[in-house]
Amino acid sequence: MSKRSKISEKMEEFSIAQVTGTVLIWYILAIVGSRLLTMIIAPGISIETGIYHYHHILWGLILMTMGGFIGLYWESRRAKVFGAFFLGLGLGLAVDEVGLILVTSDAGYWDPISYPIMIIVAQLLFIAFMAARQQGR
Numbered sequence: 513m514s515k516r517s518k519i520s521e522k523m524e525e526f527s528i529a530q531v532t533g534t535v536l537i538w539y540i541l542a543i544v545g546s547r548l549l550t551m552i553i554a555p556g557i558s559i560e561t562g563i564y565h566y567h568h569i570l571w572g573l574i575l576m577t578m579g580g581f582i583g584l585y586w587e588s589r590r591a592k593v594f595g596a597f598f599l600g601l602g603l604g605l606a607v608d609e610v611g612l613i614l615v616t617s618d619a620g621y622w623d624p625i626s627y628p629i630m631i632i633v634a635q636l637l638f639i640a641f642m643a644a645r646q647q648g649r
Contacts (some may be wrong), residue, residue, distance in 0.1 A: 526592040542600065569609035579596065614626075
């Protein structure tokens with residue numbers, strides 16, 4: 513195998529640790545961005561049609577589904593990067609709504625129970641990242 517094909521093959525690889533790290537980074541960015549947008553820039557903006565109000569958990573589920581399909585059906589490095597991006601962004605948007613879904617108190621979206629759940633998911637992603645990195649995968 514020539515040196516050039518080895519380099520090309522290496523560039524095509526996107527390890528499990530890199531995928532997990534990408535998911536973790538976009539998960540955190542999605543939560544921070546969503547909270548900032550909701551708190552500072554657009555507290556009253558929402559998407560509604562008739563009687564239905566579309567929370568960003570819907571967009572998170574759509575993005576996670578897209579990321580999963582991309583990751584499953586295409587094996588190129590670019591597909592893995594896009595799949596990890598969509599998965600992390602979607603997971604962040606979905607987990608960000610946990611306080612609104614689980615709690616019926618007046619705090620709703622801002623309920624304090626949502627923060628430990630967000631942190632636990634981030635910790636699980638970090639543990640998966642470190643385990644994959646430790647194994648060289």
